[in-house]
Amino acid sequence: RLKNHSISKQKVTEYESMGEQTVLKDGIHDGTSSNSDPNNPSFNKKQMSDGGIETCKEDIVISIDDAIEEMGCGKFQILILISAGLCTLADAMEITILSFLSPILRAEWNLSAAQSASITSSVFAGQFVGTLMLGRLGDKVGRRPIYLIAASIIVVFGVLTAFTTEFVSLVAMRALVGFGVGGTTVPFDILAEFLPAKQRGKYLLYTYFFWTAGSMAVPVLGYLSFGSGKSWQLFVLLCAIPCSLSVICGLLFVPESPRWLVSKGREEEALAILREGAITNGRNGDYLWSGGGSVKLIKEQVQEESNFAVLFQPKWRRLTLLLWAVWFGFGFGYYGIILTITRVFEDDSNNSNTNVPEFDFVAIFISCSAELVGLFLVINTVDRLGRVQSQVWSYLLAGMFVFLLSNFSLNNDSLSRVFLTFFAFMARSFEMGASCMTWVCTAEVLSTEIRTTGHSAANALARVGGFICPYLIGSDVSLATIGWVMLGIHIGVTICSFHLPETKGLALGIHHDGDRHDTTDSQAPSPHDSTVWNYLPFNLGTSWDAENRPRKIT
Secondary structure: OOOOOOOOOOOOOOEEEEOOEEEEOOOOEOOOOOOOOOOOOOOOEEEOOOOOOEEEOOOEEEEHHHHHHHHOOOHHHHHHHHHHHHHHHHHHHHHHOHHHHHHHHHHHOOOOHHHHHHHHHHHHHHHHHHHHHHHHHHHHOOHHHHHHHHHHHHHHHHHHHOOOOOHHHHHHHHHHHHHHHOOOHHHHHHHHHOOOHHHHHHHHHHHHHHHHHHHHHHHHHHHHOHHHOOOHHHHHHHHOHHHHHHHHHHHHHOOOOHHHHHHOOOHHHHHHHHHHHHHHOOOOOOOOOOOOOOEEEEOOOOOOOOOHHHHHOHHHHHHHHHHHHHHHHHHHHHHHHHHHHHHHOEEEEEOOOOOOEEEOHHHHHHHHHHHHHHHHHHHHHHHHHOHHHHHHHHHHHHHHHHHHHHHHOOOOOHHHHHHHHHHHHHHHHHHHHHHHHHHHHHHHHOOHHHHHHHHHHHHHHHHHHHHHHHHHHOOOOOHHHHHHHHHHHHHHHHHHHHOOOOOOOOOOOOEEEOEEEOOOOOOOOOHHHOHHHHOOOOOOOEEEOOOOOEEEOO
């Protein structure tokens, strides 16, 4: 491959003979070599007007990873980040509104506790189906069309929710919203597939600023709508706006993933998108790789067929089960914390003027803002501590603080209120950091052909956790019991996330399962490089030694 495309009169040429061919390392030829004969088939030269200096035209074969690295990171990725981020913001809002909508409609429509919980669970049921269907379609027909379809479904049925007047139709509308939300893994994976390895961790975490913005916007919109005597229908309509913007931005700024195109044999389309991205980033896309010759993109070495059976092949089975366990606990834990906080700060008495429950909007908003702290924490530690260590400590601390929140809520004095707000803040902060790293790790560890299938299957397990959660949190179970259950779930997730492979600094798709199954030629660091192994006081099973051989942790 040409290393340097610039030309200088004084530049010294360097040749390296390899059999009958001569490789021009610096892309410059001054005619002094014995191999400078124009008839020599080893060269395809173009005479330059600058002192008789000639350049070598050669066909270039470049991997998709190298091509994305050379495209650079700039405005092109930022536009995709905004589009995917708005979809993430919409996801956060559609989930967070459930913690308000269920108690409101329970009071307004005289629903039972099971019916109220079903409003929340219907969204997670829709997400379960959506993640399985839309995720696999993302591998089959492309990332971009599924992204646009999923976002459009959220908009349409989110708006229709505001016009429902009875329980069954409301549950149906929310389930369809959930179906669309199930496809929001696809824009996240699109962003991951456009990012160079060094910028990937931080950029993927930037999407969670949008998630946090959505979580913080919901209590504000709630206060401005039903909290100020207006209708819950207005509240629902306002929450549908961000996803409408995501659809518009997706149509304007998000192309198809070049990794997916290359995996389907459509190299020319992929190369055109990469050159467009390079130009948008301020680089010379027309000559970035070719230098006057032609370019051929090559696939990742390992090719997979996109179906769920692949996830249980020997190569992926252990990783799949670990991811599913972590995602189930993440779904149960994250939404469980949201519902627990709302329950702790909900006043059982109704507003004197309306049939709407009263909420401590200030305390709930403060707990939502904690996600910013968790996000800043992982952004500044992800490339130092790694994906695994960040998840282990964040899940463990989140479980401890939600346990304290649930047990301290038994007291109702003003001092306890301060402690409750602090515990809620810390629980949500660490849960946010842990869940961010789970998303990033999952997108990085799977290869291109099964990325959205595997990511969506894991996401479906999170929806199962979210489906079960409201029947515990929203029922008559005591908060003390809820605290113990949440602590147990988080300890289990901590143990499973400990066993995930480290992906810090690696090309997409590299992972370890005892033996190395790399999808590139990069040398992959061992999971044990993360210093967390030195601090955990208990035996968690198998790790890897310095040569990536399995060993027992003692």
